[in-house]
Amino acid sequence: MRLPPAIIGHAEEVLREILRFTGPADGTLSRYFRDHPRLGSRERGVIAESIYGLLRNKSVYTSFAESGSGPAMRRLTLLGLADAVGADALGGLSEEETQWLSRVMQIDRTHLSLNLKSNLPNWLWDKFVVNLGEEQALQLAEALNTPAPLDLRVNSMKGNRDEVIAKLAEAPIIAEATPYSATGLRIRKKPSIQNLPLFKDGTIEVQDEGSQLLAQLLGAKRGEMVADFCAGAGGKTLALGAAMRNTGRLYAFDVSEKRLAKLKPRLARSGLSNVHPVVIAHEKDAKIKRLAGKLDRVLVDAPCSGLGTLRRNPDVKWRQNEAGIAELNVKQAAILAGAARLVKAGGRLVYATCSVLDEENEAIVQSFLASHPDFSLVPVSKVLAEQKVELEMGDYLKLLPHVHQTDGFFAAVMERQATPAKEVPQA
Numbered sequence: 001m002r003l004p005p006a007i008i009g010h011a012e013e014v015l016r017e018i019l020r021f022t023g024p025a026d027g028t029l030s031r032y033f034r035d036h037p038r039l040g041s042r043e044r045g046v047i048a049e050s051i052y053g054l055l056r057n058k059s060v061y062t063s064f065a066e067s068g069s070g071p072a073m074r075r076l077t078l079l080g081l082a083d084a085v086g087a088d089a090l091g092g093l094s095e096e097e098t099q100w101l102s103r104v105m106q107i108d109r110t111h112l113s114l115n116l117k118s119n120l121p122n123w124l125w126d127k128f129v130v131n132l133g134e135e136q137a138l139q140l141a142e143a144l145n146t147p148a149p150l151d152l153r154v155n156s157m158k159g160n161r162d163e164v165i166a167k168l169a170e171a172p173i174i175a176e177a178t179p180y181s182a183t184g185l186r187i188r189k190k191p192s193i194q195n196l197p198l199f200k201d202g203t204i205e206v207q208d209e210g211s212q213l214l215a216q217l218l219g220a221k222r223g224e225m226v227a228d229f230c231a232g233a234g235g236k237t238l239a240l241g242a243a244m245r246n247t248g249r250l251y252a253f254d255v256s257e258k259r260l261a262k263l264k265p266r267l268a269r270s271g272l273s274n275v276h277p278v279v280i281a282h283e284k285d286a287k288i289k290r291l292a293g294k295l296d297r298v299l300v301d302a303p304c305s306g307l308g309t310l311r312r313n314p315d316v317k318w319r320q321n322e323a324g325i326a327e328l329n330v331k332q333a334a335i336l337a338g339a340a341r342l343v344k345a346g347g348r349l350v351y352a353t354c355s356v357l358d359e360e361n362e363a364i365v366q367s368f369l370a371s372h373p374d375f376s377l378v379p380v381s382k383v384l385a386e387q388k389v390e391l392e393m394g395d396y397l398k399l400l401p402h403v404h405q406t407d408g409f410f411a412a413v414m415e416r417q418a419t420p421a422k423e424v425p426q427a
Contacts, residue, residue, distance in 0.1 A: 002088075002089055002091040003043075003046065003081070003085065003091055004091060005091050005092025007043055007047065007081075008074075008078070008081065008092065010032075010036065010047055011046075011047045011050050011051065011077050011080065011081060012073055014028065014029060014032045014051065015051055015054065015073065015076065015077050015080065016073055017032070018055075018315065021315065021319045024313065024316075024319075025313070025314075029048055049085075050080035050081040050084040050085075051080060053080050053083035054077075054079060054080030055314035055315050055318065056119060056145045056147075056310075056314045057079075057083065057119050058119060059115070059118070059120070060109065060116050060117070060119060061076055061080070061083075062076070063112075064079060064104045064107070065079060067100065068097070068100040069100075075100075078093070078101055079104070079105075082105055087101045087102060114134060117138065117141075118137070118138060118141040118142075119141065119145050120141055120317055121317060121321075123321070123322055124307070124317060124320075125137065125141070127357060128140060128356075131358065136402075139402040140401070142402070143311070143402035144311055145310065145311075145314070146311060146401075147312075148208070148311035148312050149186050149187060149188050149190075150186070150187040150189075150190045150193075151178065151184060151185065151187075151207060151209050151212075151406075152184070152186075152187065152205065152206060152207065153181070153184060153185075153205045153206075153207040153212050153235075153238075154183045154184075154185060154203065154204060155202055155203050155204065155205060155242055155271070156183055156242045156243075157242050157245070157246060157270070157271050157272070158202055158203040158271060159198075161177055161184075164185065164198060164203060164204060165177070167198055168185075168196075171191070171196065173187060173189075173191050173193075173196075174188070175187050178209040179405075180213055180389050180390070180391050180404070180406075181213055181216065181389075182388075183242075184209045184212050185204070186209070186405075193206070200269065201269065202266075202268075202269030202270045205235065205238060205270075207235045207236075207239065208406055208407045209405075210308075210404070210406035210407050210409040211235055211239075211354075211407070213389065213391075213406075213411075214236060214299070214301060214350070214352045214397075214409060215243065216239075216243070217350050217380065217383055217387070217397065217411055217413055218240060218243075218297050218299045218348065218350050219297065219387065220240045220243045220244050220250075220296075221243075221248075222244055222245050222247045223247050223248045224244065224248045225249050225251075225291075225294060225295045225296050226240060226244065226248065226249070226296060226297045226298070226299075227252075227253060227291075227295050227299070227339070228240060228250070228251070228252050228253065228299050228301070229253050229298055229300045229301075229335070229342075230253070230300060230301050230302060231252035231253055231254045231260065231263065232259045232260075232262075232263075233259055233260075233263055233266070234260070234262070234266055235266075236299060237250065237252045237263065237275055238266060238267070238270050238275075241270065241272040241274055242270070242272070246271070249274060249276065250272075250275045250276065251278055251291070251295075252275055252276065252277045253288070254277075254278075255279070255280055255282065257279045260277045260279055263275075264277070282338075283334055283339065284338055288341070292341045292342060293343070293344050293345070294342065294344055295342040295343055295347060296344065296347050296348070297343075297347060297348045297349075298340070298342050298343050298347070298348070298349050298350070299350045299352065300335060300336055300349070300350065300351045301353070302331075302335050302336065302351065302352070302364075303328060303332070303335070304328060304332065304353035304354060304355040305324070305328060305360060306320070306355065307355050307356055307357060307408065308353070308355050308399075308401075308408025308410075309354050310408075311407060312407070325357065328360065329363070329364065332364045333364055333367060333368065336351050336364060336365075336368050337368065337372070340368070340372060340375065340416075343416045344416065345416055345417065345418045346416060346417075346418045347415065348378075348413065348414070348415050349375065349413075349416065350414070351364065351368070351411065351414070352397075352409065352410060352412075355408065356398075356408040360410070361398075361412075362410075362412075365396075365414075369414070374416055374417050375415065375417070376414065376417065377395060377412060378414060378415050379394065379413075380394070380395060380413055381393050381394060381395075391404075396411065396412050397409065397410060398410055
């Protein structure tokens with residue numbers, strides 16, 4: 001079935017806005033679809049898929065678009081749509097465009113340069129090569145450029161994994177248990193789950209398996225005082241609350257009231273009553289100071305580049321740059337130091353990001369430990385063994401999509417000494 005020519009126009013219009021990279025692609029798409037309510041669900045799906053396909057393959061398609069004639073933006077749009085639905089499904093093309101598109105889509109991409117094949121900005125590709133070598137870097141790049149499956153977390157307060165798999169099968173949705181998280185499910189296709197009773201009653205939540213493991217590393221227990229320091233929309237908060245069996249006190253801190261507002265309907269569905277969302281101005285807010293040294297466990301899922309989530313957010317690699325990451329590093333160090341003040345003697349601190357860059361990960365942790373001798377690193381391998389997670393790691397959690405089929409995640413587990421040492425003054 002051929003797409004109406006108007007779809008090409010819509011795709012080109014929204015692509016032009018997205019390629020300005022002034023904000024997240026998903027937000028731009030949502031706004032465009034709200035402004036054009038006559039677009040049907042299939043048309044919206046095709047447009048979105050074409051945009052994401054082009055963002056994933058932008059280096060290659062920009063190179064391909066240098067051939068042919070007519071406006072470059074139209075040629076890019078046609079390549080994205082051909083990626084989504086096939087060149088034969090595009091209606092309203094000129095004979096010249098049809099021939100060009102057919103020729104370009106048949107190019108053997110195995111002979112392209114590594115830089116092009118990676119579909120990454122040069123600075124990021126170079127970092128991957130330095131850290132992993134060319135072969136592993138290309139495997140990582142290819143995995144990051146592949147759409148992610150849909151991962152779910154089963155709310156253990158409302159059901160168990162086997163029961164949920166059976167109920168989903170009735171939908172019919174085929175789900176399989178994730179290999180590492182005991183509450184995780186993976187769905188290869190991406191059905192709409194918002195109208196499922198299991199979603200509406202809070203039995204399932206959308207959450208990548210890697211994100212589920214971050215919550216597990218904290219090891220939150222019944223009756224404890226715990227904080228999710230950068231809670232955002234609260235995916236990890238909900239996982240922590242269930243792990244605590246709805247006991248104790250769980251603070252969900254964030255500087256964004258808008259992000260925390262998204263937690264409220266999820267919290268209502270979850271059945272949890274031990275969660276306390278708190279908007280803070282910054283990591284030194286008075287609300288934080290009042291809790292200094294009182295919390296058993298603190299999770300810091302720090303603001304980061306998001307480069308581990310490119311399977312879901314391919315525009316991030318084009319919106320991010322080295323200067324932006326340097327700015328994030330300053331913020332990450334400050335947030336970790338601020339959150340650490342909450343941890344009581346003998347308590348646990350977990351620093352995590354959804355980045356695969358050393359400067360956002362190991363470098364931040366090592367700098368923190370050097371200036372906070374009252375904290376020591378706990379090997380993640382030890383914590384995973386305690387949690388009965390069969391996953392080989394060393395001192396840190398390093399999840400990579402081409403190895404673990406999760407988003408890219410990093411985590412370090414630290415504990416505060418029972419007798420706190422004196423902090424080393426910051427330089």
